[in-house]
Amino acid sequence: MTAAPDLLAPAAGDAADEAEHAARAGDLDTALRTADAALRERSDPDLRARAAEVLAAVLPHRGLLARSAELHRWLARHRHGPAVDGVVALVGTGAPDEAAASLAAPDDDAPGLADAADVLTARGVLASVAGDSATALSLLSTASAALAVCDRPAVRGDTPAGLGALVALHRGEPELAGPLLDRALTLDLGGPAHRRRHLLLRAWCALAAGDGATARALRASAGEAGPDTVEPRDELVAVALDVALARRAGDVRGLLDLWARAREALVNHPVDLYVLLFVGELALAAARLGEQGWVAPHLADGDALLTALGEPALWSTPWRWYGLQYAIATEQPALAEPHATALAAAARVSHQAVAPARAAAAWLRVLAGDVDPDEVTAAATGLRAAGLGWDGSRLAGEAALRTTDRRAASALLACARDLVPGATPADPEADVPVPRAARVVLTDREREVAALVVEGLTYREIGARLFLSAKTVEHHVARLRHRLGSASRSELFSDLRSALGR
Incomplete structure (x- = not known):
């Protein structure tokens, strides 16, 4: 006897529609499960192709942009030609030539607004790695405007608003990203799956503009937006934002509390072009906490990706700046030099790199003991104009600690305070304020160790003086660094002098 048909099962060919519907609703688990099952249905090529399109759009949320690019390659073969919707994934994983070929391929279908938005998005992403970031931002903004009046645009791995915001942030112009993201949030472009991403990027814009209070408020809103499950890409952005807020507040305890989440986010999301900003921020936190091993593979992958893309100035400038800061924090001057050189090269082709390149050169001279106030x-002020005011403040503060000229130190500290948004402009003639380290009370043993460290003795020499092993001295110094919140060896020396009342 023939079994009765299951009337509740979707009809043949409906699985791709179900997967797309789930993706639009933000139910990415269902979208992935349904699309993957449909992709295995070998009897219906059209069903498989539509399922692959949904998979390729959902996988970037999971941090699997490389797998999305592979699916786009598969789709190109089965469509008998490449398509523009794979450009974002191909560029993001270091295949710009393939992406350009996709855009150059003719399309026989008459494009509607959604198709035009795809083409504009593809052109914008390609322009961003070709050295024309202004055109990239314009194209992505136009694509976002086109989608605003579309009827059910196709599901995509990212929105032109999100990509445009990243371009603006990398240009050091967060004020240009704000309106783009505000429109996307108001119109709910991309639907539930992209709400959290848009809010998180909007919070990054506020942070880059120096508005920490707004960044925190938007971060809180992002936690309540979108599906209950936070996708790996959103989690990476979210934890990097939390780390950035804690780092700028000097909250070492907060960084320690966040680090378990940061490690998990790094494990769950390989490096691609569109997460470099956030990986760079986590790298600085790792340097601060002595957790460099967790970020070293990601840093190598980021370098390799930018090399494959031809070191595009837009994307490489913030990455190299983070690399410079990482090298300084981990006391690796040899590692800092290549990043400074890369920034100088970028400055020759991009005005956005001029301020970071100038500041990199000034920072290296300061570390070498050559302080020109x-x-x-000028370098620190230039960083503020480039959206890096907090880093400019750190540069001025580091120079103030290293100069022997008290008047110059006061002026540099005043500059450092002025560059921190919301700070009251300081009087250059005012006395230098008591550093935070002077408020830390050391034990007798810690004072003994600190005094000998400041004198420049090695761990072995200190151990011989105090009848301790070199390992025990190293433990004391590590504990001192943690208590004082010192980010580098030079900062530790300054903090120890302050703690000793010198």
């Missing part, structure tokens, strides 16, 4: 002030 006028040069440092």
Whole structure:
């Protein structure tokens, strides 16, 4: 006897529609499960192709942009030609030539607004790695405007608003990303699956503009937006934002509390072009906490990706700046030099790289003991104009600690305070304030160790003086660094001098 048909099962060919519907609703688990099952249905090529399109759009949320690119390659073969919707994934994983070929391929279908938005998005992403970031931002903004009046645009792995915001942030112009993201949030472009991403990127814009309070409020809103399950890409952005807020507040305890989440986010999301900003922020936190091993593979992958793309100035400038700061924090001057050189090369083709390149050169001279207050002030002020005011403040503060000229130190500290948004402009003639380290009370043993460290003795020499092993001395110094919140060896020396009342 023939079994009765299951009337509740979807009809043949409906699985791709079900997967797309789930993706639009933000139910990415169902979308992935249904699309993957449909992709295995070998009797219906059209069903498989539509399922692959949904998979390719959902996988970037899971941090699997490389797998999305592979699916787009598969789709190109089965469509008998490449398509523009794979450009974002191909560029993001280091295949710009393939992406350009996709855009150049003719399309026999008459494009509607959604198709035009795809083409504009593809052109914008390609322009961003070809050295024309202004055109990239314009194209992505136009694509976002086109989608705003579309009827049910196709499901995609990212939105032109999200990509445009990343371009603006990398240009050091967060104020240009704000309106783009505000429109996307108001119109709910991309639907539930992209709400959290848009809010998180909007929070990054506020942070880059120096508005920490707004960044925190938007971060809180992002936690309540979108599906209950936080996708790996959103989690990476979210934890990097939390780390950035804690780092700028000097909250070492907060960084320690966040680090378990940061490690998991790094494990769950390989490096691609569109997460470099967030990986760079986590790298600095790792340097601060002595957890470099967790970020070293990601840093190598980021370098390799940018090399494959031809070191595009837009994307490489913030990455190299983070690399410079990482090298300084981990006391690796040899590692800092290549990043400074890369920034100088980028400055020759991109005005956005001029301020970071100038500041990199000034920072290296400061670390070498050559403090020119006028040069440092100009470089630090230039960083603020490039959206890096907090880093400019750190540069001025580091120079103030290293100069022997008290008047110059006061002026540099005043500059550092002025560059921190919301700070009250300081009087250059005012006395230098008591550093935070002077408020830390050391034990007798810690004072003994600190005094000998400041004198420049090695761990072995300190151990011989105090009848301790070199390993025990190293433990004491590590504990001192943690208590004082010192980010580098030079900062530790300064903090120890302050703690000792010198």
